[in-house]
Amino acid sequence: MACSQLRWRIVPTLVVFGVLAASLPVAAQGDSLVTRQSPTTTFAQNKQNEPGLAVDANHPNILVAGANEEIDLEACNAGNPTSCPLPVHSRCRHLGRVLLL
Amino acid sequence: MYFSFDSGHTWNQPTYTGWSARDCLGPAPCAPHVGPIGTLPWYFEAGLASDGDPSLAFGPRPGPRGFSWANGSRLYYTNLTANFSSERSEAAIKGFEAIAISRTDDVAAAAAGNKNAWMTPVIVSRQNSALFSDHEQVWADNAASSPFFGNVYVCFAAFRDQEKGNALPAPIKVARSTDGGDSWSEGQLSAATNNANVPLGRQDCGVRTYSRGTVYAFWQGGDVVPGSVLNAIFVARSFDGGQTFEKARAVAHFDQCGLVDPVSGDVTFDGLAGARDGSFPSLDIANGAPTGARASDEVVVSWCDGPTSKPGSAVVNEQALVLWSTNRGATYSGPVVASPATDRPDFPAIAIAPDASRVYLVYDNFLTPWQATTASARGLQGVVRSATPGAGGAPGAFSDLHRGAVGDARGSSANSLAGEFLGDYNNAVATTSFGVSVWIDVRNAAACPAVDAYRQSLSTGTPIAKPAPNADCPATFGNSDIRAFTTAP
Numbered sequence: 001m002a003c004s005q006l007r008w009r010i011v012p013t014l015v016v017f018g019v020l021a022a023s024l025p026v027a028a029q030g031d032s033l034v035t036r037q038s039p040t041t042t043f044a045q046n047k048q049n050e051p052g053l054a055v056d057a058n059h060p061n062i063l064v065a066g067a068n069e070e071i072d073l074e075a076c077n078a079g080n081p082t083s084c085p086l087p088v089h090s091r092c093r094h095l096g097r098v099l100l101l
Numbered sequence: 102m103y104f105s106f107d108s109g110h111t112w113n114q115p116t117y118t119g120w121s122a123r124d125c126l127g128p129a130p131c132a133p134h135v136g137p138i139g140t141l142p143w144y145f146e147a148g149l150a151s152d153g154d155p156s157l158a159f160g161p162r163p164g165p166r167g168f169s170w171a172n173g174s175r176l177y178y179t180n181l182t183a184n185f186s187s188e189r190s191e192a193a194i195k196g197f198e199a200i201a202i203s204r205t206d207d208v209a210a211a212a213a214g215n216k217n218a219w220m221t222p223v224i225v226s227r228q229n230s231a232l233f234s235d236h237e238q239v240w241a242d243n244a245a246s247s248p249f250f251g252n253v254y255v256c257f258a259a260f261r262d263q264e265k266g267n268a269l270p271a272p273i274k275v276a277r278s279t280d281g282g283d284s285w286s287e288g289q290l291s292a293a294t295n296n297a298n299v300p301l302g303r304q305d306c307g308v309r310t311y312s313r314g315t316v317y318a319f320w321q322g323g324d325v326v327p328g329s330v331l332n333a334i335f336v337a338r339s340f341d342g343g344q345t346f347e348k349a350r351a352v353a354h355f356d357q358c359g360l361v362d363p364v365s366g367d368v369t370f371d372g373l374a375g376a377r378d379g380s381f382p383s384l385d386i387a388n389g390a391p392t393g394a395r396a397s398d399e400v401v402v403s404w405c406d407g408p409t410s411k412p413g414s415a416v417v418n419e420q421a422l423v424l425w426s427t428n429r430g431a432t433y434s435g436p437v438v439a440s441p442a443t444d445r446p447d448f449p450a451i452a453i454a455p456d457a458s459r460v461y462l463v464y465d466n467f468l469t470p471w472q473a474t475t476a477s478a479r480g481l482q483g484v485v486r487s488a489t490p491g492a493g494g495a496p497g498a499f500s501d502l503h504r505g506a507v508g509d510a511r512g513s514s515a516n517s518l519a520g521e522f523l524g525d526y527n528n529a530v531a532t533t534s535f536g537v538s539v540w541i542d543v544r545n546a547a548a549c550p551a552v553d554a555y556r557q558s559l560s561t562g563t564p565i566a567k568p569a570p571n572a573d574c575p576a577t578f579g580n581s582d583i584r585a586f587t588t589a590p
Contacts, residue, residue: 031483031505034103034539034583037114037139042126043570043579044516050524051539051583052178054157057243057390057455058170060532062208065103065112065539066155066178067583068524071139072119076516077127081569084516085122 034065044070044084102141102155102178104212109537109587115214120145120185127571141178141203142216145185148193149201149222152181154525160241161251161391162206163281168251170391176211177282178203179225179239179255196232200225200257202239204282225255225276225285233260236525240308246393247314249342253278255285256306256318273303273320273335277343290318290337290346303335305381305525312388312396316343317430319382319402324351332357334382334404338430352433355380358405358419358447360412360471364559365520370409370447371479371510372472374556376521380405383450385531387457395533397457399494400426403439403449405464412473417442421449421464427494439486439499440464446484447523450538452531453490460496462486463529463538463586468507475553479510483527483540485586503586505542511553512546513581518567519559523581535589542584549574 035048052066076084103112119138125131135145144151156179164172182201184192201222205211210218226234237257242249255276276287291303303322310316316339324333333351340347359368359378369375382404389396402424410416421444422436439462440446446464453460468480483505488496515522529538551568558564570578 030503031542031584031586032109032111034112034585035114036103036112037116038580038582040545040580041576043514043574045123046577046580047514047516047522048583049513049522049541049581050153050155050526051528051541052155052157053528053530053537053539054159054176055530055532055537056159056174056176056208057532058159058161058174060534061106061108061589062159062174063105063109063530063537064157064159064176064178064208065105065528065583065585066157066180067103068153068155069140070516072121072123072137074122074125074131074133075127075571077569077571078122078125079127079130081127081572082518082567084518084570086516 035067035069038071042075044073045075104208108535108589109585110589112585113212114139115212117142117214117216141180141222142219143221144182147222148185150183150185152183152198154181154236156237156239158239158241160243160253163251170245173206175281176205176208177239177241177253179237181235182222182224194224195228195230196234198233198235199228200234200237200255202255202282223282226257226259227287235260236305238307240310242310242314243390244310244312244388244393244396245391246312246389246396247310249310249314251281252342253282254308254316254343256308256320258304258306271303273306273318275308275316275318275343275346288344288346291322291335291349305379307382307384309384309386310388311386311398311429312393314342315340315429317384317386317400318346319384321381324354332380334402336430353424353436355404356407358407358409360409362520364556369520370445370471371467371469371521372475373560374475374520375479376510376513376523378405378447379525380407383526385451385453387453387455390455395456397427397494398429399453399457399490400430401451401453401460401496403451403462405446405449409471412471415470417445419445421446421462423451423460423462423496425494425496434495437496439488439496444484448525448527450527450529452529452536454531454533456533457490457494458533459531459536460488460490461529461531461536461538462499463527463540465523465527465540467510475511475557478548480507481510481543482507483542483584485538487536502588505540505584506544508543508546509548510543511548512543512578514552514570514579518552518555518570520556535587537585537587537589539583539585542582545577545582546580547575547577549578552578
């Protein structure tokens with residue numbers, strides 16, 4: 001949202017499409033799904049990210065997690081199918097480069 | 102939010118009521134209404150919208166004689182918060198985004214879907230009409246040995262000029278509450294102004310306490326050194342329960358992970374129109390919670406250090422680094438490299454056991470270099486590692502505890518479709534007997550050729566028409582999830 005005003009102006013670069021090559025290794029299981037109510041389909045209701053986590057030090061079996069949770073946003077195909085609802089969790093990024101004075 | 106009562110093995114997500122568009126599945130235009138929600142309750146009723154940047158902490162519940170674990174536990178949940186209404190006359194807060202806090206003293210009822218288990222949200226940040234309060238972190242002093250036991254701290258970046266370039270100045274602030282989150286006062290940790298010649302603004306803070314109550318706040322910013330300004334990790338401590346802070350100092354410099362993306366102008370970890378990233382610090386302290394006994398008060402800090410190799414290079418430069426202090430932050434040792442040489446660690450998060458017996462680290466590992474094309478898969482997996490601190494507190498050699506299934510980061514998305522989106526962080530916690538980590542996972546998110554082509558075209562100046570994701574893509578496009586790994590038996 002508001003951060004869109006803050007981007008640097010970068011000259012677009014023309015990049016040629018490469019060949020799709022997707023031979024990715026398979027990894028182990030043993031983890032668990034936290035966002036259990038999330039549907040697997042229908043963007044953006046199926047989108048979660050940026051997990052927070054806390055453990056109760058006095059009852060360490062109790063944990064609570066948080067996330068950027070979009071399960072309650074309208075689906076992109078409600079109304080204009082190319083328009084998706086915009087969440088606000090966009091951070092104002094203006095860091096990341098070393099400036100030589 | 103999501104609850105686990107078995108040390109992180111299984112999770113459940115309650116459903117409350119609030120402002121919902123959950124049943125707006127098209128093709129009809131959406132008419133949101135009061136209905137089921139899977140997020141924090143009582144925001145709509147307060148004229149607010151709960152946004153993002155979740156942060157959580159447990160502390161002792163206040164009682165007639167002050168804070169005590171005997172009163173029970175209180176859960177604190179902070180997030181960015183905006184006005185629900187766009188009408189100024191109906192505004193609940195000033196400015197663009199505020200930091201709000203939700204609290205519950207009954208996690209069992211909250212997990213069961215009882216909305217009344219949650220108190221109504223309280224605004225933490227002192228707002229003005231131009232302020233965008235951003236990327237907060239909450240912590241509760243949870244060591245009974247501390248003279249400030251029960252105090253709650255929230256650090257955040259205060260972007261004070263949202264309407265103008267880069268939103269500067271952006272000081273780091275810490276708000277504190279001594280009454281369980283009912284009321285807040287705030288102080289400023291860094292300068293109020295940013296030098297126009299110093300573009301490396303301040304943000305991405307974290308806050309913790311040690312067993313005797315000293316508050317540690319870390320963040321990233323620009324450190325002016327002769328001839329340049331370097332990316333740096335800063336720290337400032339408070340010895341009076343968050344009322345005042347010492348002068349901030351840089352404890353490490355770093356090279357940014359990621360490259361500037363021609364499409365977004367942001368720094369991305371994996372390629373053109375890729376996932377934005379950061380090198381902000383994650384921290385934890387072995388404060389002996391809940392009692393403070395057996396506290397070593399070792400401080401551990403982790404971040405991603407680059408630089409990322411240019412397109413066409415397969416050289417892996419990124420590292421998850423760990424810095425530590427065993428003298429209560431007077432000096433720091435390290436850093437050591439906590440990731441293997443073949444990993445590209447994005448969003449490292451660290452936790453240390455309350456007795457410093459174990460350190461845990463989680464990150465998202467990219468299996469492919471930064472790519473200038475969106476046509477190739479971008480492998481991503483969650484990784485959990487651990488180390489045992491040795492003599493002098495040095496973390497020792499890290500080794501894998503877990504590697505999650507691999508997915509394709511192109512299957513994640515910003516809602517604009519213009520790039521991938523993974524958020525900004527992962528998280529980990531540690532007890533004396535186990536650790537739990539959570540990360541962003543894309544194993545069940547399918548990449549979409551139509552979106553990949555659209556993203557690529559945005560770099561050409563002649564972009565193609567935006568696709569309709571729910572018609573033109575595989576059904577699971579965008580399906581990024583949160584997954585957890587626990588070492589508990």
